[in-house]
Amino acid sequence: MGDKMTKNEIINFITQGRYSAASKLINNYDPIELESLVLEISYEMSNIVVYSFICKLIAEKESVDLHSLAATVMINPLSFIEGAYETSLYHVRRAIELDSSDVSLKEMIILLHLIPDEVVSKDEAIRAATEILTIDPNNKVALDFYEKLI
Incomplete structure (x- = not known):
């Protein structure tokens, strides 16, 4: 560097x-x-x-x-x-x-839903979490997000 x-x-x-x-x-x-x-x-x-x-x-x-x-x-x-x-x-x-296969980008979608401004809709965040879990079934961000929904 x-x-x-x-x-x-x-x-x-x-x-x-x-x-x-x-x-x-x-x-x-x-x-x-x-x-x-x-x-x-x-x-x-x-x-x-x-x-x-x-x-x-x-x-x-x-x-x-x-x-x-x-x-x-x-x-x-x-x-x-x-x-x-x-x-x-x-x-x-x-x-x-x-x-579309970059999990970290989809995690950002979830983050942008979770912030107080809630820039991303719940539906879009759920779609992102679902796509993440299709690629990485043990993804902590997506699993934690689903846990908060319950």
């Missing part, structure tokens, strides 16, 4: 709206390293500009990983922004369209 200097450069480029320059610095990051870096930056900055940068990356090369990252950033470090959960829902649904 990049060093502190690289992280600071990325932050500077993002805050200056120089997304192409920031993108070049993260070009060789694998998805896990990128997620870790972007989440760290998001928590430090607490600024919508990080989400905007992720959207730029998605526009260049749409992927499940980038949509998942956008959703995670909106659910976690940027959740205080009005509409963050609804925005994350778009990215989760789009990522599921790209890879």
